Amino acid sequence: MKRTGIFFHYQNGERLRDFPALLDGILDKDNVYLYDAYYPGKTPSSYELDPVPIGLLTRVHDRRMIDTISRSSDYKGALYSAAGTVAAAARIWRDEIDNAFVFTGYGDHHAGTSFYGGGCYFNGAALAISELRQEFGARKLAIADTDAHHGDGTWQIFQDDPDTLYVCFCGGESYSRNNNINVHVPWRTTDNQYLELVQLNLRQHLEVFRPEALFWNWGYDGTTGDYGDIGISPDTHVRLAEVFRQAADDFCESRLIVVLCGGSRRDLASRLIPCVLRVLIGG
Ligand SMILES: [Zn+2]
Numbered sequence: 001m002k003r004t005g006i007f008f009h010y011q012n013g014e015r016l017r018d019f020p021a022l023l024d025g026i027l028d029k030d031n032v033y034l035y036d037a038y039y040p041g042k043t044p045s046s047y048e049l050d051p052v053p054i055g056l057l058t059r060v061h062d063r064r065m066i067d068t069i070s071r072s073s074d075y076k077g078a079l080y081s082a083a084g085t086v087a088a089a090a091r092i093w094r095d096e097i098d099n100a101f102v103f104t105g106y107g108d109h110h111a112g113t114s115f116y117g118g119g120c121y122f123n124g125a126a127l128a129i130s131e132l133r134q135e136f137g138a139r140k141l142a143i144a145d146t147d148a149h150h151g152d153g154t155w156q157i158f159q160d161d162p163d164t165l166y167v168c169f170c171g172g173e174s175y176s177r178n179n180n181i182n183v184h185v186p187w188r189t190t191d192n193q194y195l196e197l198v199q200l201n202l203r204q205h206l207e208v209f210r211p212e213a214l215f216w217n218w219g220y221d222g223t224t225g226d227y228g229d230i231g232i233s234p235d236t237h238v239r240l241a242e243v244f245r246q247a248a249d250d251f252c253e254s255r256l257i258v259v260l261c262g263g264s265r266r267d268l269a270s271r272l273i274p275c276v277l278r279v280l281i282g283g
């Protein structure tokens with residue numbers, strides 16, 4: 001059994017409309033902790049999620065970009081989305097939880113130092129890594145990205161940082177630089193091919209790199225029928241969660257932070273997120 005933190009906030013998007021109701025039967029477990037922020041219909045909770053402070057934002061993103069985003073109506077949601085990832089990392093380092101699932105209104109892997117797009121504003125994993133290094137003395141961290149698209153923002157932020165392992169599984173060519181590794185995924189693949197490719201590459205790089213924690217940018221947009229369709233079935237994501245959990249157990253003391261990335265279908269979110277959570281919780 002692991003102690004699992006769920007970091008939840010809700011914006012007006014469609015895909016998470018069935019949450020937090022679908023967390024019934026999960027939140028009542030003794031080893032599950034909810035850290036939440038504002039959402040409609042929320043009852044007061046002893047756990048609150050604070051937005052990312054500006055001082056931390058400026059350690060990763062440039063001032064002009066932050067100012068532009070701050071004038072957008074998505075600013076609050078972007079801050080809370082990144083806040084979940086930052087808080088999850090901090091609470092793992094304080095030994096309050098072992099692993100975490102972060103609900104996001106906006107993704108993070110298309111957000112670089114001075115650019116953003118594709119539904120991403122601030123790079124939550126990069127902010128969390130900066131915070132872990134500054135506040136907790138961490139050094140070697142890993143991010144693995146199974147969203148169907150290339151994480152151009154994460155790549156740019158860490159391309160000259162060999163202390164961060166970034167393994168991106170996407171349609172781009174296989175390529176590596178300073179522990180930034182792109183693994184080519186064919187635009188049409190099968191469940192078993194995909195799982196084998198991810199498992200092999202993930203474990204191989206983690207075994208050599210030995211990070212202190214693993215961030216998993218989990219997008220389900222590659223599922224058949226979603227906007228990044230590469231031909232994989234919904235159940236593949238649950239098996240993928242088992243691969244990630246096992247890799248975290250084997251190579252980084254079970255410290256796994258799952259960050260929800262791409263995927264638009266509400267039915268898939270409702271079906272898959274509780275399953276992924278159960279893999280994290282174990283037992
Ligand atoms: Zn995507």
Ligand SMILES: [Zn+2]
Binds near residue numbers: 171183
């Ligand atoms: Zn990529």
